Amino acid sequence: MASLNQLKELTRVRLYGFWREPEAMFWVFLFPLVLAGVLGFAFRSGGVVPTTIGVVNGPQAAAMSEVLALDEHLEEERFETREEAYIKLRRGAVDALFESIDPPEISMDPTRPDSEMARMRVLRALALSAGAEDAPLEIDEVTEKGSRYVDFLFPGLLGMNLMGTGMWGVGFAIADIRRRKFLKRMLVTPMSRGYFFMSFILSRLVFLLFELLILTSFGAWVLGVPFRGDILSYLIVSFTGAILFAGMGLLVASRAKTIEGVSGIMNFVMMPMWLASGVFFSYERFPEFLHPAIKALPLTSLNDALRAVMIDGETVFQQGLEMGIMAAWTVVCFVIALKIFRWG
C-alpha cells in the first residue's frame, strides 16, 4: 500500500512548481485582475454617451445650432466646407451631418448604431423646437449593479481563468517533467501512479482557493460586482470547473512530448471557448443554430453557472444542466487521458 506521505510530497512539489515561478503567478493572479480592471473601466457605465452632429457654415447654420441645443446629449461641431465635414463623418468622428433645416435633412450611415441614435435625437430636437411635447413614453432609468458590463464580464473572466490555470497548470507541468525525463525517472520507482495523478488535482484545488479568494475580493471590493449567491454553490461550481479543466490539461498533455506541442493543442482547444463561451460578450449574439453546440462547450457551462450563482443569486441545484455537462466532460477527459497517458 502506497503511503499517503507520497501524495503529500507529490502535491507539495506541484505547488512549489507554481509558487516559485513568477511568470505563472503573474498569469494566474495579476493578469485577470488587470484585464478585469481595464475592461471594467473601459466599459464602465459612465452616464449617457453624447452624439456629435456636424454643421457646415452657411445661412441656416445658426438655426440648426438652436435646434441642436434643445437636446443636452447633442453636441455640435462646425465645419467650413462640406468636404471637410464629410471626411469626419466617414471616419466616425461625427455621427451625422445636419444638412438643412427646411426641409429637415441629415446625412448619416444607417448601419452605424451611433448614427441611428443621432437620427433619433435630431428628430426629437426638431419635434421639441416645433413645440411638441416629449414623446409619450414613460421612462424608468436602470443603472443597477449587476446589469453593468463589468458584472457580466467578471464571472466570465473567472471562468476563463479557471480554464487557463487548470489547463496550463496541469498540461504545462506534465509536458515539462516529461521533456526533462523526470517522469521516466519516477516511473522506475514504485511510485503510485494514482497518487501521481491525484497530486495534480489536489494541487489545483489548493491553488483554486487562493485564486478565488484574490479574484473574488478584487471583484467585490474594487469593481463592486455583486455576489448574490451562496458561498457553497459558488465553491462547488468553481471546484467542478477547476477539476474539469485539470482533466482537460491532463488530456492535452497525455501524449505530447514538447512544451510547444502542448501549447499548440492548448490554444487550439481554448480559442473557440474564449470566443464563443460568453467570456467577453454573450453567446446569444451568435446565430441560433449554433447555441446548442456553444452550450455543450465546458467553459459555457462554467460561465453560465457562475453567472447564475453570482449575479442572479441562484443555487448550484438550479444548475443541473451545466453541472451535468461539466461532469460529463470531466469523466471523458480523465478516462481518455489515463488510458492514453505516455510515461516514457
Added chain:
Amino acid sequence: MPGFRGWGQGDAMSTTMTDFEPGAGALGDPPADAAVSARGLVKRYGDLTAVDGIDFDVRRGTCLGVLGPNGAGKTTTIEMLEGIKRADDGEIVVLGMRWGKDDRAIQERIGVQLQETEFQDKLSVHETLRLFASFFENSAPLDEIIEIIGLEEKRTAFVKTLSGGQKQRLSIGCALLNNPDVLFLDEPTTGLDPQARRRVWDVVETFKAGGGSVLLTTHYMEEAERLADDLIIVDHGKVIARGSPASIIASLGAESVVQFSMVDAAVDAIEEAHLLALEGVNAVRVEGSSMVLSVTGTQGVISGLFALVDERGLDLEDLRTHRPTLEDVFVALTGKHLRDG
C-alpha cells in the same frame, strides 16, 4: 576508415588474436550469484535492431561495465533491465524476479540513474531527495545520502544552481535512497570534468564496498577500467568482447602500443609490410598522420623502427609508447574509436 593489417577479423597475420573471439558472446545458464542476468536481449525500432542478442550477468557485489560508442545500444539495454522498455525478445532476471510479474518488488530493490534526467529547477537538493524517498517503503535517512554524495553545502540550493557534476551526484543520490541491491548507472560521468568524474567514481565505489551490485554503461575506457570487475564491449547492439578489463586488454596480445609520425613525409613513407616484418610487431594501423603498431618487445621494435627510418633518410616525430588500453582493443575490433560514435 583507417587501413588495417593484421588487426581485427580474419586476417592471416592475426595469429595472436585467435583466442579472442569477437562477438562469441552467448552465455549458458545464469550463475547462482547473479544479481542481474540477461539472455538473448533484442530490441528493434522499426528496421533498426538496436540491441541484437545481448547476454550478460552482473555477479553480486561486483560491477559490470557496458562499454560502447554512441548508438551502440547501451541505453536501450539498460532501460530494458530497468523495466522502462520492453524487450522484443530475450530474458531478464533481476534479483531473482522478472518484469511484468514482480514490478513493484523489483522497483523497491533497484536504484536507477538515467542518462538524461533533468530534475526540477526550482526544487532544492533536499526536496528532490525527499520526494523520491517518499516513493519507497524504506528509505535511507536523507542526510546520510546527502553526505554520501557530498552535497552537504548544497542541501537547500535549487537544482538549477548546481554544477553538472553536482546534478549528477544528486541523480545518483536519488538512486541510492532506497538502499538498493543493484544500481543501474547510464553514463554517469559523461560531460563531467576529471575531478567531478572522480567524485562520482568514489560514490560508486562506496556503494560497491557495501556489497551492492552495479550495472554501468560508459564510453570512457578509464571509467570501465576503474569501476568494472567485468566488462562487455558492445557495438551495433552486439557484444563484441567480454571478460575482466585486464583479460580483454590481454586478449589483444600486445605488450604495448607504439605510435609515431614522420617529419615532412606521408604516413605510408614506410610501407606497412616492412613494419609488419619487424620482429615483435603484431599489427599495424594508420591513424590520421600516425602509424600505430601493436607490439611485443617494445625495445626491439623501436630499434628496428629507427633502422627503417634511417635507411630512408626520414625523421621521426612524436614517437610514443603506451600500455594497451580498452580503447586499443575497441579500435582493433571495430576500426572506430569509442568516442567517434
